[in-house]
Amino acid sequence: xxxxxxxxxxxxxxxxxxxxxxxxxxxxxxxxxxxxxxxxxxxxxxxxxxxxxxxxxxxxxxxxxxxxxxxxxxxxxxxxxxxxxxxxxxxxxxxxxxxxxxxxxxxxxxxxxxxxxxxxxxxxxxxxxxxxxxxxxxxxxxxxxxxxxxxxxxxxxxxxxxxxxxxxxxxxxxxxxxxxxxxxxxxxxxxxxxxxxxxxxxxxxxxxxxxxxxxxxxxxxxxxxxxxxxxxxxxxxxxxxxxxxxxxxxxxxxxxxxxxxxxxxxx
Amino acid sequence: xxxxxxxxxxxxxxxxxxxxxxxxxxxxxxxxxxxxxxxxxxxxxxxxxxxxxxxxxxxxxxxxxxxxxxxxxxxxxxxxxxxxxxxxxxxxxxxxxxxxxxxxxxxxxxxxxxxxxxxxxxxxxxxxxxxxxxxxxxxxxxxxxxxxxxxxxxxxxxxxxxxxxxxxxxxxxxxxxxxxxxxxxxxxxxxxxxxxxxxxxxxxxxxxxxxxxxxxxxxxxxxxxxxxxxxxxxxxxxxxxxxxxxxxxxxxxxxxxxxxxxxxxxxxxxxxxxxxxxxxxxxxxxxxxxxxxxxxxxxxxxxxxxxxxxxxxxxxxxxxxxxxxxxxxxxxxxxxxxxxxxxxxxxxxxxxxxxxxxxxxxxxxxxxxxxxxxxxxxx
Numbered sequence: 001x002x003x004x005x006x007x008x009x010x011x012x013x014x015x016x017x018x019x020x021x022x023x024x025x026x027x028x029x030x031x032x033x034x035x036x037x038x039x040x041x042x043x044x045x046x047x048x049x050x051x052x053x054x055x056x057x058x059x060x061x062x063x064x065x066x067x068x069x070x071x072x073x074x075x076x077x078x079x080x081x082x083x084x085x086x087x088x089x090x091x092x093x094x095x096x097x098x099x100x101x102x103x104x105x106x107x108x109x110x111x112x113x114x115x116x117x118x119x120x121x122x123x124x125x126x127x128x129x130x131x132x133x134x135x136x137x138x139x140x141x142x143x144x145x146x147x148x149x150x151x152x153x154x155x156x157x158x159x160x161x162x163x164x165x166x167x168x169x170x171x172x173x174x175x176x177x178x179x180x181x182x183x184x185x186x187x188x189x190x191x192x193x194x195x196x197x198x199x200x201x202x203x204x205x206x207x208x209x210x211x212x213x214x215x216x217x218x219x220x221x222x223x224x225x226x227x228x229x230x231x232x233x234x235x236x237x238x239x240x241x242x243x244x245x246x247x248x249x250x251x252x253x254x255x256x257x258x259x260x261x262x263x264x265x266x267x
Numbered sequence: 268x269x270x271x272x273x274x275x276x277x278x279x280x281x282x283x284x285x286x287x288x289x290x291x292x293x294x295x296x297x298x299x300x301x302x303x304x305x306x307x308x309x310x311x312x313x314x315x316x317x318x319x320x321x322x323x324x325x326x327x328x329x330x331x332x333x334x335x336x337x338x339x340x341x342x343x344x345x346x347x348x349x350x351x352x353x354x355x356x357x358x359x360x361x362x363x364x365x366x367x368x369x370x371x372x373x374x375x376x377x378x379x380x381x382x383x384x385x386x387x388x389x390x391x392x393x394x395x396x397x398x399x400x401x402x403x404x405x406x407x408x409x410x411x412x413x414x415x416x417x418x419x420x421x422x423x424x425x426x427x428x429x430x431x432x433x434x435x436x437x438x439x440x441x442x443x444x445x446x447x448x449x450x451x452x453x454x455x456x457x458x459x460x461x462x463x464x465x466x467x468x469x470x471x472x473x474x475x476x477x478x479x480x481x482x483x484x485x486x487x488x489x490x491x492x493x494x495x496x497x498x499x500x501x502x503x504x505x506x507x508x509x510x511x512x513x514x515x516x517x518x519x520x521x522x523x524x525x526x527x528x529x530x531x532x533x534x535x536x537x538x539x540x541x542x543x544x545x546x547x548x549x550x551x552x553x554x555x556x557x558x559x560x561x562x563x564x565x566x567x568x569x570x571x572x573x574x575x576x577x578x579x580x581x582x583x584x585x586x587x588x589x590x591x592x593x594x595x596x597x598x599x600x601x602x603x604x605x606x607x608x609x610x611x612x613x614x615x616x617x618x619x620x621x622x623x624x625x626x627x628x629x630x631x632x633x634x635x636x637x638x639x640x641x642x643x644x645x646x
Contacts, residue, residue, distance in 0.1 A: 104510075105613030121303040126337070133336050136371045150510075150610025169299045169331035200364040201331060 012075065014039050014172055014204045015060060020069035022055060029055050030066065031228035042198055042205045042218050046250065047225035053208045054098070056225070057174055060206075061095055062086055073172070091119055093172040094165035098180065098208075100157040102149040108135060108160045109145040115167040134163040137197075139189050155186045162190075166197070173197075175207035179214050191217040212251075212259035224250060236263070271328055272296055274305040274337075278315065288319045294326030297334025309341060320345060325356035335361075335368040399607070406603045410533065413525040428531035429538075436497040436532075437539030441546060444492055448485050448547035452476055452554030455484075460562040469563040473573035476555030481578055481586045485547035487634055490593035493540060494626040498601035501532055502622035505605025506615040514606075524606075533598040540594035541587050548586070581646050589637050593630050600626040 015037035022030040029052040037043045045053045058064040060071055062078055071078050073089060081089070102111050112131040116122065122130070135145055138159040149157055158178065165173055178194065179187040195218050197203050209215065215222055216236055223233045226246045232239055240251045240260060250256060274297040279290040295301060314320075322342070330338075342352045357365065383391075417424050459475045505528055508514050517524055552574065559565040604622035608614045 104611030116299075120299055122299075122306055122333075126306055129340065130333055130336055133332065133368065133371065137332070137367075148610060166332070169333055196367065200360070200367050202360070 012039065013037060013072070014074060015043075015206065016070075016072040016075075017056075017060070018070040018072075020056075020059065020066055020071065022052070022059060022064070022066040028228050030059075030069075033069070033225075033228075033230055035223060035230060035233070037204060037206055039204055040198065040202055041220040042194060042207070044215055044219040044222045045206070045208045045225060046210065046215065046222055047231075048246075048250075051225045052228060053225055054176060057176055057206070057208055061093070061174055062090075091168055092170055093174060094168060094170035095174045096158075096161045096165040096176060096178060098176040100149065100161040102157060102160055102164065104149050107146050107148055108140070108152070108163070111149070111160065112164050112167045115164060119168055131163075131167070134166050135160065137166070138163045138193065139186075155182045158182060158190075159186075162193075169201070171201075171203060173203055173205045173207075175205065175209075177209055177211075178207055179209065179211040187211065187214065188217070190214070194218045212256055213262065216259055216263035273301045273303075274298070274327075274334060276305060276309070276312075276341075278312070288321050289315050291320055291322045292326065293322055293324045293338070294328070296329040297327055297338060298329050298331045299333040301329070302334055302337050306337060309337075314345065314350075319351040319353070322352065322354040323356055324354055324361075327357065327361060330358075330361040330364060332364070332368060335365050339365060339368050402607070403603055406606070407599055410525050410529050410599065410602075413523065413530055414533070417526065417530060423526075424534070425527070425531055428527075429535045432532050432535030433539055435500075436493060436536055437543060440493060440496055440539075440543060443496070444489055444543050444547050445550040447492065448480070448488055448551040449554040451484055451488060452480055452551030452556075453558050454554075455479055455551075456555040456558035457562065460558065464563060469559075469565055470569065470573050471577075472555065472559045472563055472565060473570050474577040476552060476559070477574045477578040478582060480551035480555065481548050482582050483586070483634075485551050486544050486586050486589045486593065487630070489540060489543045489547045489590070490597065490630045491627055493536070493543065493594075494597045494601075494630060495623055497532075497536065498597040498626045499619050499623045501598065501601030502605040502608075502619045503615060505602055506608030506618055509606065509608045510610065510612070510615065529598070529602045532602060533595060536594040536598045537591045540597075541590040544587055544590040548583075585637075585641055585646055589634065592633055592637075596629045596633060597626045600629060 013036045015035070017033060017035040020030050020033045021028075033056070035056075045056065047053050055064060059066045060073065060078065062081065066079065069079070074092060076089060078086070078089065102108070103114070106114060109128065109131045112134050113127050116127045116130060117124075120127070132142065132145060136142065140156060140159045140163065144152065144156055144160065149160065152160065158181070162175070162178065165175070175194070179190050182190065191214050194205060194207075194214075198205055207214075207219075219236060221233060222236055222239055224231045224239060224244075224247050231244050232242050232247050234242075236251075239247055240256075242248065242251075251260065273295050275293065275295045277292045277294075279292060297305075322338075324338075327334075338354075342354065345352050354362070354365070456472055456476050459472060460469075463469055463471055463475070505514070508528075514524055514528075517527060556565075556567055556570050559570055560567065601622045604618040604625070608618045
């Protein structure tokens with residue numbers, strides 16, 4: 001079930017979306033969207049608020065039923081799967097929600113350990129150790145483990161949510177706004193964490209974000225969404241040269257420019 | 268044959284060879300799904316008594332954080348016993364992972380919660396009970412103060428939420444309150460009819476139904492229904508607002524939480540509950556009347572005539588007079604428990620339950636006190 005167990009054949013996509021249409025009533029959210037995410041890549045979805053990024057994420061992880069089209073994850077069609085059929089797939093990915101979605105009646109350690117208890121046959125002590133390890137991996141202090149989510153700051157809650165998403169050593173991680181609401185220091189900690197996870201574990205990561213710094217530092221490829229379409233897909237450098245007005249606005253607005261200059265300085 | 272899907276660890280020989288190094292062969296998938304059996308085996312594994320250990324890991328086909336942790340833990344345990352351990356021929360990407368795990372796992376054991384003893388738990392419970400009691404008292408005090416304050420300045424009272432609460436807690440409760448007290452009157456008449464008929468005292472069915480419903484049962488029944496319907500809703504609403512920090516937001520905007528959330532509910536309930544009680548009186552007596560006619564042949568007009576003689580005005584008013592007190596209890600307990608919610612969804616559920624149990628308990632206690640006092644005053 002690990003990334004290394006199923007070595008990625010070149011060209012085989014982890015996520016393959018074809019002609020996806022989503023509608024809420026008469027409101028068109030996705031209009032014939034096609035998108036491919038390759039193994040081992042950090043793929044980012046960006047776009048203005050309400051452009052359907054999170055909706056696309058929810059469609060991929062089967063929380064939302066699109067109108068038509070096809071979404072293949074690990075070469076398996078996810079649209080129309082029932083819960084039983086979806087389980088093997090769900091065990092291969094981890095999801096970190098925008099607001100954490102930690103179970104508020106469990107401590108942080110219990111939140112992480114619960115996933116392991118549910119899906120593995122390991123001993124209780126090893127599960128506790130693994131939970132503590134995952135918490136440590138996300139950069140949380142050890143004393144955060146016995147705390148309840150309501151006792152944590154927003155940034156710590158994000159990290160705890162990431163620890164839970166990683167609990168099963170999933171080979172595909174979905175991160176919804178991993179750095180939103182974090183201070184710059186924690187946010188750059190997340191950048192590094194995302195990259196080191198990918199490098200060490202060979203994960204594929206798909207994230208939705210507004211954070212231009214995170215995009216420059218971590219993302220291999222970026223898709224810009226707007227008006228229900230994918231306006232452009234490519235590396236940050238390619239996108240920053242794009243002529244499309246919305247993409248230009250996104251990357252060459254005051255914040256976009258600052259992040260761009262930063263990125264150049266680092267190089 | 269070696270199963271590639273599970274992790275394996277084989278100690279080559281129990282005797283220490285002349286080189287002084289024991290080979291340990293690791294192979295297979297050291298992953299979350301693969302290490303379960305190995306973990307069990309490692310617990311009882313007899314390591315050779317002395318000599319250096321060389322983990323030959325060339326055959327490890329997969330490694331994830333769980334497998335890396337198991338390997339790291341095993342090695343560390345051996346090193347703590349003073350053994351020299353080397354890991355050999357691990358794939359480069361795997362050893363990066365192992366280093367990452369080793370660097371992050373300084374003291375993860377500390378993350379485990381300390382166990383609390385029995386005595387500590389009893390002490391904590393008792394202390395929490397005391398704190399809760401004093402909190403309740405100060406909450407009642409604060410609400411009374413705000414109530415007095417806004418009665419002195421009636422233009423500051425928020426009428427819209429009061430009207431809304433009147434509708435939700437009062438008007439919308441009419442069907443259920445009416446139906447239940449109708450059935451209650453019906454049942455009382457049914458139970459009493461046989462006994463009264465035996466003594467030829469058929470007409471006293473009106474006394475039985477009238478007095479028991481008007482004085483005792485309809486105020487109590489109505490209060491219990493409203494505690495279950497509205498008291499719990501108050502606790503859940505305020506509790507959820509607390510979880511989502513809406514209460515804090517109200518405070519920062521400069522709106523008093525008692526003024527905005529507690530007062531309208533309490534005033535609305537104090538108005539609604541007596542009215543509901545009157546409605547319950549009517550429905551209960553009607554139920555009794557129906558039963559009296561079908562079982563004892565007491566006609567409606569005879570029943571009503573007798574009811575007027577049997578139930579004095581003071582009996583009727585003592586029944587209704589209890590209702591505002593019950594209303595205050597229900598609103599206070601519901602709101603107070605709502606404010607006691609802390610952080611979690613679980614806590615909302617728990618406090619809502621507590622609010623219903625407590626308010627029904629307190630309503631019945633208050634009813635008993637009323638009986639004693641009325642008996643004293645000879646009402």
